[in-house]
Amino acid sequence: MKTLALLAPAMLIAAPAAAQVMTPAQYVSTAGASDLYEITSSKLVLQTTQDPKIRSFAQMMVMEHTKSTAQVKAAAARARVKAAPAKLNPLQTELVSELRSESGAARDARYIAQQKAAHNQALEVQKAYAMEGTSAPLKAAAAGIVPVVQQHVDMLKSM
Template sequence: MKNSILSILAFAAIVACKKTDTTNVDSTTDSSSMTTPADTGMMTNDSTSVSNRTETQSTLSDQDKKFADAAAKGGMMEVMAGQLAATNSTNEKVKTFGEMMVKDHTKANDELKSWAAKVSYQLPTGLDAEKQKAYDDLKAKKGADFDRKYTDMMVNDHKTTIADFKKQAADGTEISLKSFAQKTIPALEHHLMESEKTKAAVK
């Protein structure tokens, strides 16, 4: 009787050990199968993403970079000066023109930023020294002096900007940046026409 009980206990212990071993093997297999493919996929995607950004960046010519930088700084200047005109001028024509500059150039600036994000290009985030001085000088003007200074600036700036955009549309290398320049030219030409009208109205 005692021998029978011992035999039963020994058999139960063996079965329990086998069950534990099987559970451990399954657990190890599951853990491995869950982590390996995920890690491998992540590495492949990251590598591809970096490669694409590098390839796009390398397609930018000196002309592309020069244009993008100038367009970014010029666009910021147009918005900042337009905000001054909309709040500081006492002339309704100047105010209306300034509001149009803020609206249109904010839209163009956002399009340029979107392009830069896609190609991983770092645009300037502030005005250069020359534009900052021009802005500070404008900000110090009041009344009719402000109106004359602002409208003179807008006429001259838009003549220069149109020439820059036409050069990029003709000589640029990066296709989407060339397209941005080309499609923005009509709006800039309209701004030049309106700035000339506004300038004539404040003389």
């Protein structure tokens, strides 16, 4: 499991992002999984972190990724794209498991490392769909989400 933990951030970034234009359904699924991972991992770290900066960041992740999920779902409804309930992909499931296996400062450090990789990937997905997506309502949602994710990326640089 530890080997996967070392490779996971690179694998997150290498995940299918902008290699080809996603269908609207693929975008909704990918964005939903990304938000679910952010919310799940952040709630997990909130259970134990003693670091006020990490606590504040994790609380913001729960709030803002819940909001972006609602934005994508609303856009999907306008676009008449059926949105299945979000579910973690296998790598995200493993990353959450890795967080569960840690505690204290080690969990906090792993959380921040995972957040950096996950947000870089999410930014690429959102930018790509905003630029090249085929559904106007979903493109608009992605374009609105890009600056929020960029803000998260920028915050993570100082953590």
